[in-house]
Amino acid sequence: MADSEMGEATLERKLAVYRNLDERFVIREEKYKGQQFSHIYFMRLHHMRSQLQSLIPKWKPHLPVNTVLGLEEGKECIIVGTLYKHMKLKPSILDEYSKERSAIPLVKPHNFMSTDDHLILEDESGRVKLAGPMLAPSAFVTGIVIAVHGKETSEGDFFVEDFLEAGLAPQVDRPLDSREDKFVAFVSGLSVGTNAFNPLQFQLLVDHVTGHLGDENEQRISSKIVQLVIAGNSMHISHGFFSGQTVAPKDHAKLTEPIRELDIFLTQLVAALPVDIMPGCNDPANYSLPQQPLHRCLFAGASAYNTFVSCTNPHHFELDNVQFVGTSGQNIDDLYKYSDAKDKIEFMERTLRWRHLAPTAPNTLGCYPYVDKDPFLIESCPHVYFVGNQEKYETRLLQGPDKQLVRLISIPRFCETGVAVMLNLRNLECHALSFSTNL
Amino acid sequence: MSSGDIKGFYRQKKKNGGVTKPSSSSSSSSKKSKSKHYTGGASVGAPSAAQTPALVTRGGAIDLKEEYGDEEEALRQFDMDMKYGPCIGVGRLERWERAAAMGLHPPLHVREVLVGLASGSTACSSKFKCLWEGLV
Numbered sequence: 001m002a003d004s005e006m007g008e009a010t011l012e013r014k015l016a017v018y019r020n021l022d023e024r025f026v027i028r029e030e031k032y033k034g035q036q037f038s039h040i041y042f043m044r045l046h047h048m049r050s051q052l053q054s055l056i057p058k059w060k061p062h063l064p065v066n067t068v069l070g071l072e073e074g075k076e077c078i079i080v081g082t083l084y085k086h087m088k089l090k091p092s093i094l095d096e097y098s099k100e101r102s103a104i105p106l107v108k109p110h111n112f113m114s115t116d117d118h119l120i121l122e123d124e125s126g127r128v129k130l131a132g133p134m135l136a137p138s139a140f141v142t143g144i145v146i147a148v149h150g151k152e153t154s155e156g157d158f159f160v161e162d163f164l165e166a167g168l169a170p171q172v173d174r175p176l177d178s179r180e181d182k183f184v185a186f187v188s189g190l191s192v193g194t195n196a197f198n199p200l201q202f203q204l205l206v207d208h209v210t211g212h213l214g215d216e217n218e219q220r221i222s223s224k225i226v227q228l229v230i231a232g233n234s235m236h237i238s239h240g241f242f243s244g245q246t247v248a249p250k251d252h253a254k255l256t257e258p259i260r261e262l263d264i265f266l267t268q269l270v271a272a273l274p275v276d277i278m279p280g281c282n283d284p285a286n287y288s289l290p291q292q293p294l295h296r297c298l299f300a301g302a303s304a305y306n307t308f309v310s311c312t313n314p315h316h317f318e319l320d321n322v323q324f325v326g327t328s329g330q331n332i333d334d335l336y337k338y339s340d341a342k343d344k345i346e347f348m349e350r351t352l353r354w355r356h357l358a359p360t361a362p363n364t365l366g367c368y369p370y371v372d373k374d375p376f377l378i379e380s381c382p383h384v385y386f387v388g389n390q391e392k393y394e395t396r397l398l399q400g401p402d403k404q405l406v407r408l409i410s411i412p413r414f415c416e417t418g419v420a421v422m423l424n425l426r427n428l429e430c431h432a433l434s435f436s437t438n439l
Numbered sequence: 440m441s442s443g444d445i446k447g448f449y450r451q452k453k454k455n456g457g458v459t460k461p462s463s464s465s466s467s468s469s470k471k472s473k474s475k476h477y478t479g480g481a482s483v484g485a486p487s488a489a490q491t492p493a494l495v496t497r498g499g500a501i502d503l504k505e506e507y508g509d510e511e512e513a514l515r516q517f518d519m520d521m522k523y524g525p526c527i528g529v530g531r532l533e534r535w536e537r538a539a540a541m542g543l544h545p546p547l548h549v550r551e552v553l554v555g556l557a558s559g560s561t562a563c564s565s566k567f568k569c570l571w572e573g574l575v
Contacts, residue, residue, distance in 0.1 A: 035528030042524035046541060124521040371529055372537045 011211070011219055013273060014182050016226040016320045016425065024375040025290035025312035027368060035369050037362045041082060041143075044374040045123065048145035048355065049080050051166050056080075059164050060149055069125035071152045079158065080147045081123035083130075083140055087338065089114045090364070111337055113138055121148060121158065131157040138340040139350075143359035166355045168400035171381040175321045178426050183224050184319065185209055185433070187420040188231035188328065188388030189413025191282070192265070193258025196415040197236075204435045205420055206265055210272035226425070227319055228273060231388025231411050232280025232328025235262050239282075259284070259298050267301035270308040278313045280328035280389055288366035289330065289358055290314060290375060314357055314376070322425055325378070326386035326409075331358035333389075334365040344410045345396045348387055352378065352398070352406065384423060386411055393419050395430045510552050511566065517549045518570040526569040534569070 056065060056078060066077045089112040117137040119130040130148065147164040187205065191197050207213040211222040235258040241247060247255055269275050279285030279294050286292055293310035296303040303310075311317070314327045335347045338360060351357055357376040361367035367376075381400065386409040394410040407428040412419045420433040518526040523538040523545055532553045538545040556566050 033528065033530075038525040038527070039529065046524070124524075369528075371533070372540070 011216075011223040013211075013223045014180070014226050016182055017318075018227065018274060019318040020309060020311070021316040021318060022293075022312045024373070025314060025316070027290070027292060030368065030370065032369070035371055037367075037369050039371045040362060040367070040369060040374050042124070043370070043372065044143075044356070044377065045082050045145055047374065047377055048166060049123075051355065052080050052145065052147045052164065055164065055166065056147055059147075060162070063149060065147075067125045068121065068123050068128050071128065071158065073152045073154060076149070076151045076161075078147055078149045079121060079123070079128070081121040081127075081145065083142060083144050083146060084120045084122055084127070085117055085137055085140055085142045085338070086120060087112055087114065087117045090338070111340070113338065113340060121146075128152070129157045130160050131155075132160040134160045135163055141335060141339050141360050142363045143361070144354045144356060146354075165353050167353055168398075168402065168404045168406070169352075169355050169378050169381040170402060171383070171400070171404040171406075172321075172323065174383050174405070174428075178320065180426065181224050182226045182320070182425040184227045184229065184324075184384075184423045184425060185225050185420055186229045186231060186326075186386055186388075186409065186411045186423065187414050188233060188280070188411045189415055190230070190234045190262070191413070191415040192235045192262040193254075194236045194415065198415070198418075198437060199261075200437045201418050201435050202265060202414070204437070205414070205433075206268050208433070208435075210268060225273060225422070228269060228275045229315070229324075229326070229386070230275065230277045231315075231326055231386060232278050232313060233282045233389050233413070234277060234280070235259060235284075236282045237284050263299045263301045266299055266308070267305075270302045270305040274307040274309065275302075276309045276311050276315065276317065278311045278315050278326075278328050278388070280313065281330055285313075288368055289361055290368070291328070316382075320425055322384065323380065323382040324384045324386070325357070325382040326384075326388065327357065329387055329389035330365060331361070331376075332387045332410075334358070334360045338364060343394060344387065344390050345394050345408050348385060348408045348410070349396075349398055352381065352385065355379075381406060383407065383428065384409065386421075389413050392417065393421060393432045395421075397428065513546075513549060514552060514566060515570050517546065527571050527575055529569070530567050531569060532567060 053065070060078060064077050066079055068079055068081060071077070071079065091112070119135055119137050119140060120127050121130055131153065132150065135148070145166070148158065148160045149162040149164075150158050150160040153159050190202060192202075204213070208218075208222060209225055209228055211219045213222075237255065237258065241251075241255055266275065266277070277294060279291040281287075283291075283294060284298065285294055291313040293312055296310060299308065299310075302308045314325060314331075316323075316325045318324065331351065332344055332347045335341075335350070336344070339347075341347050341350065351359065355378045356374075357378060358365055358367065361376065362369070381404045383405065384407045388411045390410040390412055392410070393412045396408045398404075398406040398408055400406070405428070407423065407430060409421055409423065409430060411421050414420060418435045420435070421430060422433050423430050514531060517523070517535070518531065523534060523543060526534060529537070532550070535545050535550050535553065553567065
């Protein structure tokens with residue numbers, strides 16, 4: 001929509017219809033009454049079991065479905081339950097009390113897997129060890145619900161012949177009538193407040209997105225960016241400040257400077273386009289998932305604009321009827337510690353197939369002890385699934401058996417890579433935006 | 440323990456291995472299919488229902504049937520039923536509402552007892568908490 005007067009072109013930024021769907025992640029009415037995590041596991045099992053039970057007749061229609069306690073030796077059947085992976089190298093708080101300094105090494109690199117890991121299936125009635133070569137423990141984690149077909153052996157294990165995961169959830173059709181390109185920009189791991197943060201590099205990003213950079217062609221591209229999503233770790237508050245002790249006056253600046261610096265950048269951004277900011281593990285937000293939105297008082301400048309939206313982690317929203325779900329990385333990072341895959345995208349695929357955003361919560365990933373729901377269950381497959389704070393930019397278009405199409409995006413840490421991601425809403429194509437200040 | 444008259448120790452034995460009292464209360468327990476007697480507890484899937492009544496009550500005294508009445512018995516059976524999920528850490532009424540929202544059709548008489556208690560003047564507040572409250 002350029003005005004063709006000489007030298008006076010006004011470009012208008014495109015708009016997209018935004019709907020925030022974070023309600024299920026916001027902790028509002030929940031009251032902690034001393035409950036433990038058995039309830040969230042029960043809700044998860046119940047929900048996933050009913051989904052699996054509708055899929056079992058198409059999978060193996062002639063086999064009976066038993067409970068664990070109802071297993072009979074030698075009788076072929078199907079059981080449905082939650083997986084528990086026994087890992088001897090998994091750090092346990094009781095290790096410091098154990099008398100022997102056993103096989104657990106002092107410093108373990110990223111992963112706690114060992115060849116001795118084994119899987120156990122559990123339902124309300126009991127648990128049974130899973131045996132057999134079909135289920136490789138390295139591909140599974142505690143907390144997912146699956147159906148297994150096999151029979152009980154004389155040792156009391158359950159020999160698995162086949163297994164069924166819920167698979168991708170049904171997906172609402174993406175609107176196909178859009179003819180114009182509209183872009184969503186993703187960035188994560190800004191880490192304002194650390195040495196790794198390069199203000200010039202981030203300013204380049206801000207200028208590009210807001211349209212203050214480049215000539216008319218460049219500005220035309222920027223005018224098509226309808227939304228910016230900041231997926232966590234925008235600032236880095238040293239964890240020493242989270243201990244609850246009073247902060248000495250000389251350290252006050254270390255606490256407030258990063259926040260103020262970030263607010264200055266954010267104000268420039270929100271003045272130009274809608275921005276969603278999510279908390280990450282280094283942001284001043286609660287530790288356990290779902291992380292609650294960063295408080296508006298942190299952003300005195302940016303929160304004055306209605307384009308500023310502080311979101312939960314995980315974050316679920318809709319833009320022009322395209323469903324977006326994403327996290328700041330904790331769910332995938334935790335999978336990386338307890339299982340193996342060829343890349344982060346594969347972990348993301350698995351969470352979609354297991355229909356659960358964070359299956360290791362609450363086992364090894366902190367989460368709120370919900371009583372009447374499990375908000376991380378994926379009931380409807382998103383069109384775009386993004387994860388922030390990863391090592392590198394990766395993307396894949398995943399196709400499901402029921403014509404589902406999901407764009408998986410791994411957003412790299414900006415402070416380390418200078419890379420942001422652009423997604424085209426029209427065709428779900430994705431490309432990287434790289435900013436560098438090295439000449 | 441004196442010389443083995445275990446039957447005398449239990450002043451009262453459960454009649455049907457755990458089925459709740461065959462009075463008006465049991466008529467409304469909806470799931471009476473072959474493998475799902477309203478016996479509660481670890482009997483899900485097991486061929487026979489082996490139920491002992493929960494012996495120790497909140498006061499610490501050995502809990503015998505006469506001391507807590509039929510209502511509490513029905514509430515405890517509801518607590519112990521695995522079908523509705525864990526009972527610790529949730530109030531009985533909340534657990535009932537949750538089970539109803541999940542479509543599990545929890546027995547209506549349990550809710551009547553709990554709602555009746557809420558409005559009654561002699562409401563014993565300990566009945567809203569599950570069996571194991573304060574003990575675990």
